[in-house]
Every structure is written in C-alpha cells, then in structure tokens.
Amino acid sequence: MSLRIGIDIGGTFTDLVAIAPDGTVRTHKTASTPHDYSQGIATGLAALLTGEAVAEVLHATTVGSNTILEGKGARTALITTAGFRDVLEIRDLRMPRLYDMHWTKPPALVERRLRLEVSEKTRPDGSIAVPLDPASIAACIERIRAEGVQSVAICLLHSYANPAHERAVADALRAALPDVALSVSHEILPEIKEYPRTSTTVVNAYVQPVVRAYLTALSARLRALGITAPLHLMQSNGGLAAAGHAAAFPAHIVESGPAAGVVGAAALAARLQEDRLITFDMGGTTAKAGLVEDGHVLRTEAMEVGAGVMAGARLLVGAGYMLKLPAIDLAEVGAGGGSICRLDAAGAPKVGPHSAGADPGPVCYGRGGTEPTITDCNLVLGYLDPAGLAGGAVKLDREAALHAVTDHIAAPLGLPLEQAAHGMLRLAAATMMRAIRAVSVERGRDVRGFSLLAFGGNGPLFAAGIAAELGIRRVIVPPMPGLFSAFGLLLADTEHHATRSLRMRTADPAALQTALDALLQEGADRLAEDGFPPDRRSATRTARARYVGQSSELSVPLPDGDAPAILAALPEAFAAEHARTYGFRAPPGEPVELMGLSVIARGIPEHPRLPARIPPATATVPPCRRAWFEATGWTDTPVLARAGLATTPRQGPLIVQEYDATCLVPPGASAALDAFGNVRIELQ
Structure with a gap:
C-alpha cells in the first residue's frame, strides 16, 4: 500500500494527512518548528508512517511569505534599463492610507546602490531603439x-515584447557568476506594466535562495526517512508544481499555505452540489476567507505581500510588495487562536494582529506565555476541553488562562470574567467578518445566498456566530476540519499558468491565434515534463480586457474555438463580467480592448482524489461540560464526538469535539451529520 501525503505548515501546528488508494485517511498534528520547519515535518512523518511506501508528498509552505515579512531574503541586485532604477521606489502611486501623513511605504527589497543600469532600450512593439552596450553589462557584473x-x-524595458536583451544579460551573468541565482522578467512575467513586472521579478529573486535552501533541506530529511517519492508544492494559484519548478520560480508559492484549503473546499463543493460557498479558515495566527462558485475558486491576477492584514477596502493597495501572478483571491486578517488580547494605550480592547504563535503560545499552553489569547478566552468560557488539544498532546492550564484574562482584560475594564472573555471573542469575530465581506460583498455577492464552510483549528468554534451576524443560514464543517488544508493538498491538480500581453483594440484573428497557440503549447510542454500524456491534459483559456480608456482589466473566460469565434464573443462576455463585478455595463457598441491572454494547463489525475465518504471520527470525550453563552449564561452543554452526531438534527447548545478541532453549536441552532461526514449547522 502506497500513501499520498499532504503537509501544511501553520503558525502553531504542522498538519499531516495521508490517504491510501482505498480511501482510508490517517492524520497527525505536531508543533511547528519556526527555526527549521523541515524538522517539524520530519517529526510528524516519523509519527504518521509505520513502514508504508509513499507515492507522493504534497506540501504547502509559508517560507516564501515569511521571508518577505521578516526581511530575511537574499542580498539582491536589480539590473534594469538606464533611467529606470527607481521603479521600485516610485511604484504605482497607490496609497493605502490616503490621509495618514505619517505612513511610509515599505523599503524596497533592493537597496538603491544595488539597482544597476545597462544602456539599452526596446520599444513596445519589440523593435530596438538603443542597442545593448556590453561595457555596461561588464560594469554590472563587477559591482x-x-x-x-x-x-x-x-528586468529591462518592454522585454515582454522582445526578450533578446534580457537573454544576453542573463547569459553574461551565468558565464561570469555561475553561483549567483538569476530571475529574468520575461521568464517570470512576460506582461506589460513596468512596476508589477519589476516587483514580481525582484520578489522572486529575493526569496529564491531561501526557498531553494529550504526545499533542499526538506528533500534531505525525506530521504533520511526513506521517502524518495516526488515532492510537489502548492502554488498561490491553487495548482501543484514540482519542487524543482518551485525552487526556480518561488514567487508562485509565496501564498501557497492558504490556497490548499480553498482547493479542498472547491472539490467538496462539487461533491455536495453546493453552488455557492464562502470558505472560512481560522488557524492559530490568521483567519482567511475565500469564495467558491459553481465549483470554481475565485482568483485574482495580482496580490500584495507584506502589507499586514489583507482586508477592508480592497482597492486601497500599496502597502506591500506587488506580485502580478495568478492567485486564489483570499482576504486575510490577523485573528487566530494565538492572537493576543490586550488593551491599547487608551484602554480600548484589541485583538491581534500580534500572535503568541507556537512558541511560547497561549498562556494555557504553559510554555511561558503571559498575555491572554483567543484560545485562552475559549478555554475560560468552557468551549475547549481542559484535557488538551490534538488528542491530549497539548495540555491546557485553565487556571492560568483564568488569571491571565482576569488580570489583563476583565479587571482593568471592570467587567465580569465571562463578559470580558466573550467580548474579546466578539471583537475577533468582527475582524474576521471584514475578511468574509471583502471576498463577497466587495465582489458584488450577497452573503445570504451562500453557505459557510468552516475549517482550521479554530474556524468551527466561531463559524455559527459569524454566520448568524452575516445572515448566512447554513454552516458546513468538513471532516478533519483542523487538518483540512493538508487534506486539500491531496485534492489539488498539477497546474501551470502561462500569460502573455497582447494589446488589441481592433480585431486581428491571426495575431490572437498565434499568441493563443503558443500559450497552449507552453502548457502542454510543461505537463509533458510532469508525465501527463495528451489524454490527461486540459486547458482553460481566459482574456484580460477592459473598456477603452479604463486603467484596470477584468479576466473573462474564453469559449472553445478559433480566434474569430473568440473575438465575436468577447464584448458580450466582458460586459457580463463587468456587470457582475461593478454592477453596471456600458451601452452596446462600447469598444472593448484586449490586454492579454492566460492559459491554465491542468493535469488530470488517473483516479478521483476525493473519497466517496470520510467516516466520522470516533473519540473519547466527556459527556458534558459547563459552557457560557450570552443568551443563557453558564449551561451544562452536551459534548459529542463527530461519530456520535446523528443524521437527525440536534438542537444546540452542543459541542462537537474532535482530535483536531472543536465545533460550537450555540443555542438556537441545530446540527446533524450528512452522508459525506460533514457537520451541517442550520441557523434560525
């Protein structure tokens, strides 16, 4: 029997899920090791495996994003066209805080003295205006x-139209400095717009040596455990890529960690025939929200890294580092189980974004934490089992949590302990609702028509309360909710995204067909390298378009067929997407400008990856626990394992306790188990 293993690293725990060919699932949680994440993975694998063969290892990692957030990337230089060294400073003039005179933009990842210039210039049509000067290349190499x-x-000017000069510079550097890592813009992002292309290339260069070293160390630990199976990484766009590709183009895996759960949600939504789902993933450090419609995840063409929390007004960007690469559209806020609860200088209560993380962790972990966290508040109110988390592997000290919440929150505010703890949970929930609104209301969707899929170690604790506030009628808690992102890795497909700029105001079927054929061939070649035969490949085609005069584009799915059919269908398809996104469309006849093409080449697995059913977990749980609810006060609340929940709805209050998460069903709600093994919570 050979296993496929999914590994997801979180701020507090590293989650491992293994699935066998017959659909049986095995899980394990272990503490993350921030000093060397591969060590925690090796510890978890040693506990998970009992001598079985491993067919594939799938991994989601935050190494890329953490490298940027912590400013611990490689010493990086930028070579660009003479006169363009300050593109990283000028950026795109977007200001995230319009009236904050004290706001300063983040420092460029490349200091100015290492932004080097070569004498050359390519025109937008690809013709050469200034030949490349070899002497300027030699000067850059010496510096x-x-x-x-x-x-x-x-990153040279207009290299997306003609990459000859970039290739010449790269060849010279490889010959003179073979040990220096190179990131070349036409290989990473062959698209128009200078700042996004430069920023994306610089981010790739900044994290490349760090990611490469991490993957090398992880591969060595896997071999030491006797695991020689292929290693694949989750990309920010929700597809899998081989470790070699991820090491060469790490910009594609910067946001790989949050993507896996949404991919799993899309597969589950298709199985459950749920057309509209909002995903709510709350872990130890952050909470993320995403959208699944008609079985497809909502994607974005660009994202920012290092901008703090990603929520609120999504148009007010500019606080982070631009990555102009396809990614699952997620809103993220700094609210998790480890988020620190405190009073600010004015005495107002605050939750996050600072987190106690895995070390020292919440006060109740007994590892030296002194400031109360969301987990401590949940323990104080009786929602968590004092016997411990992860099947008792992490013991919880309720008395320590009581003292911390009392001393830091309740006493200074002059509130009863229960009200102080509950108020902090309400404050955290309000923060998380911003993320949900950001991917729904701010995208033109009415949340009342969606179900809320809650996972992560803390998502099921908050989901019912958040859904009630938003007017959502149904909450779905999948099997293994605390490990669902790792499980989502096992449901992902191998994907390769290829893009090209193609600015076209007038119909030119020949140019469109040539560009589209090149992208399709590029995707097919990449899938062939991954071992997918022609009958197990598929391709999805999209266009980036805008009304003439607009400064931003929308992605529009393209129908199958040749270029004339695509051009004929594009205006109406774009108008419909514009109406769905912005609430209006221009009058008929308004010219539409094509700005680029994208192709997603997808490898089709030999067998379905989602089991027909995941048996509900059995566990030894206490029959009852006193828990505090705003409507009823302290209440003797039944506690069940997931397997103890029937298909007949049971009224709350109720606690469903599992190895990896705890689900809270408040008074006024009901819960039942469906045919797949999900907990379905219905709200009044």
Whole structure:
C-alpha cells in the first residue's frame, strides 16, 4: 500500500494527512518548528508512517511569505534599463492610507546602490531603439561580484515584447557568476506594466535562495526517512508544481499555505452540489476567507505581500510588495487562536494582529506565555476541553488562562470574567467578518445566498456566530476540519499558468491565434515534463480586457474555438463580467480592448482524489461540560464526538469535539451529520 501525503505548515501546528488508494485517511498534528520547519515535518512523518511506501508528498509552505515579512531574503541586485532604477521606489502611486501623513511605504527589497543600469532600450512593439552596450553589462557584473550579491533580478524595458536583451544579460551573468541565482522578467512575467513586472521579478529573486535552501533541506530529511517519492508544492494559484519548478520560480508559492484549503473546499463543493460557498479558515495566527462558485475558486491576477492584514477596502493597495501572478483571491486578517488580547494605550480592547504563535503560545499552553489569547478566552468560557488539544498532546492550564484574562482584560475594564472573555471573542469575530465581506460583498455577492464552510483549528468554534451576524443560514464543517488544508493538498491538480500581453483594440484573428497557440503549447510542454500524456491534459483559456480608456482589466473566460469565434464573443462576455463585478455595463457598441491572454494547463489525475465518504471520527470525550453563552449564561452543554452526531438534527447548545478541532453549536441552532461526514449547522 502506497500513501499520498499532504503537509501544511501553520503558525502553531504542522498538519499531516495521508490517504491510501482505498480511501482510508490517517492524520497527525505536531508543533511547528519556526527555526527549521523541515524538522517539524520530519517529526510528524516519523509519527504518521509505520513502514508504508509513499507515492507522493504534497506540501504547502509559508517560507516564501515569511521571508518577505521578516526581511530575511537574499542580498539582491536589480539590473534594469538606464533611467529606470527607481521603479521600485516610485511604484504605482497607490496609497493605502490616503490621509495618514505619517505612513511610509515599505523599503524596497533592493537597496538603491544595488539597482544597476545597462544602456539599452526596446520599444513596445519589440523593435530596438538603443542597442545593448556590453561595457555596461561588464560594469554590472563587477559591482555584483564586489558586493557579494547572492541573487539578481533582470528586468529591462518592454522585454515582454522582445526578450533578446534580457537573454544576453542573463547569459553574461551565468558565464561570469555561475553561483549567483538569476530571475529574468520575461521568464517570470512576460506582461506589460513596468512596476508589477519589476516587483514580481525582484520578489522572486529575493526569496529564491531561501526557498531553494529550504526545499533542499526538506528533500534531505525525506530521504533520511526513506521517502524518495516526488515532492510537489502548492502554488498561490491553487495548482501543484514540482519542487524543482518551485525552487526556480518561488514567487508562485509565496501564498501557497492558504490556497490548499480553498482547493479542498472547491472539490467538496462539487461533491455536495453546493453552488455557492464562502470558505472560512481560522488557524492559530490568521483567519482567511475565500469564495467558491459553481465549483470554481475565485482568483485574482495580482496580490500584495507584506502589507499586514489583507482586508477592508480592497482597492486601497500599496502597502506591500506587488506580485502580478495568478492567485486564489483570499482576504486575510490577523485573528487566530494565538492572537493576543490586550488593551491599547487608551484602554480600548484589541485583538491581534500580534500572535503568541507556537512558541511560547497561549498562556494555557504553559510554555511561558503571559498575555491572554483567543484560545485562552475559549478555554475560560468552557468551549475547549481542559484535557488538551490534538488528542491530549497539548495540555491546557485553565487556571492560568483564568488569571491571565482576569488580570489583563476583565479587571482593568471592570467587567465580569465571562463578559470580558466573550467580548474579546466578539471583537475577533468582527475582524474576521471584514475578511468574509471583502471576498463577497466587495465582489458584488450577497452573503445570504451562500453557505459557510468552516475549517482550521479554530474556524468551527466561531463559524455559527459569524454566520448568524452575516445572515448566512447554513454552516458546513468538513471532516478533519483542523487538518483540512493538508487534506486539500491531496485534492489539488498539477497546474501551470502561462500569460502573455497582447494589446488589441481592433480585431486581428491571426495575431490572437498565434499568441493563443503558443500559450497552449507552453502548457502542454510543461505537463509533458510532469508525465501527463495528451489524454490527461486540459486547458482553460481566459482574456484580460477592459473598456477603452479604463486603467484596470477584468479576466473573462474564453469559449472553445478559433480566434474569430473568440473575438465575436468577447464584448458580450466582458460586459457580463463587468456587470457582475461593478454592477453596471456600458451601452452596446462600447469598444472593448484586449490586454492579454492566460492559459491554465491542468493535469488530470488517473483516479478521483476525493473519497466517496470520510467516516466520522470516533473519540473519547466527556459527556458534558459547563459552557457560557450570552443568551443563557453558564449551561451544562452536551459534548459529542463527530461519530456520535446523528443524521437527525440536534438542537444546540452542543459541542462537537474532535482530535483536531472543536465545533460550537450555540443555542438556537441545530446540527446533524450528512452522508459525506460533514457537520451541517442550520441557523434560525
């Protein structure tokens, strides 16, 4: 029997899920090891495996994003066209805080003295205006050697139209400095718009040596455990990529961690025939929200990294580092089980974004934490089992949590302990609702027509209360909710995204067909390298378009067929997407401008990856626990394992306690188990 293993690293726990060919599932949680995440993975695998063969290892990691957030990337240089060294400073003039005179933009990832210029210029049509000067390349090489640079980003003007000069610069650097990592813009993002292309290439260069070293260390630990199976990484866009590709193009895996859960939600939504789902993933550090419609995840063409929490007014960007790459559209806020509860200088209660993380963790972990967290508040109110988390592996000290919440929150506010703890949970919920609104209301969707799929170690605790506030009638808690992101890895497909700029105001079927054929061939070649035969490949085609005069584009699915059919269908398809996104469409005849093409090449698995049913977990749980609810006060609340929940709805209050998560069914709600093994909570 050979296993497929999914591994997801969180701020507090590292989750591992293994699935066998017959559909049986095995799980394990272990503490994350931030100093070397591969160590925690090795510890978890040693506990999970009992000598079975491993067919595939799938991994979601936050190494890329953490490298940027912590400012611990490689010493990086940028080579660009003379006169364009300050593109990273000028950015796109977007201000996230319009009236904050004290706001300062984040420092460029490449200091100015290492932004080097070469004499050359390519026109937008690909013709050469200024030939490339070899002497300027030689000067750049000498400066890079003298400064001890580890990684170089190469981004020349209009290289998306003609990459000849970029190739020449890259060839010269490879010959002179073979140990220096290179990131070349036409290989990473061959698209128009100078700042997004430069920023994306620089981010790739900044994290590349760190990610490569991490994957090398992880591969060595896997081999030491006797695991020689292929290693694949989750990309920010929700597809899988081989470890070699991820090491060369780490910009694609910067936001790989949050993507896996949404991919799993899309597969589950298709199985359950749920047309509209909002995903709510609350872990130890952050909470993320995403959208699944008609079995498809909502994607975005760009994202920002290092901008703090990603929520609120989504148009007010500019606080982070631009990555112009396809990604699952997620809103993220700093609210998790480890989020610290405190009073600010004015005495107002605050939750997060700072987190106690895995070390020292919440006060109740007994590892030296002194400030109360969301987990401590949940324990104080009776929602969590004092016997411990993860099947008792993490013991909880309720007395320590009581003292921390009392001393830091309740006493200074002059509130009863229960009201102080509950108020902090309400405050955290309000923060998380911002993320849900950001992917729904701010995208033109009415949340009342959606179901809420809650997972993560803390998502099922908050889901019913948040749904009630938003007017959502149904909450679905999948099997293994605390490990659902790791499980989602096992449901993902191998994907390769290819894009090209193609600015076209007038119909030119020949140019469109040539560009589309090149993208389709690029995707097919990549899938062939991954071992997928022609009968197990598929391709999805989209266009980026806008009304003439607009400064931003929308992605529009393209129908099958040749270029004339696509051009004929594009205006109406774009108008319909514009109406859905912005609430209006231009009058008929308004010209539409094509700005680019994208192709998603997808490898089709040999067998369905989602089991027909996941048996509900059995566990030894206490029959009852006193829990505090705003409507009823302290109440003797039944506690059940998931397997103890029947298909007949049972009225709350109720606690469903599992190895990896706890689900809270408040008074006024009912819960039942469906045929797949999900807990379905219905709200009045």
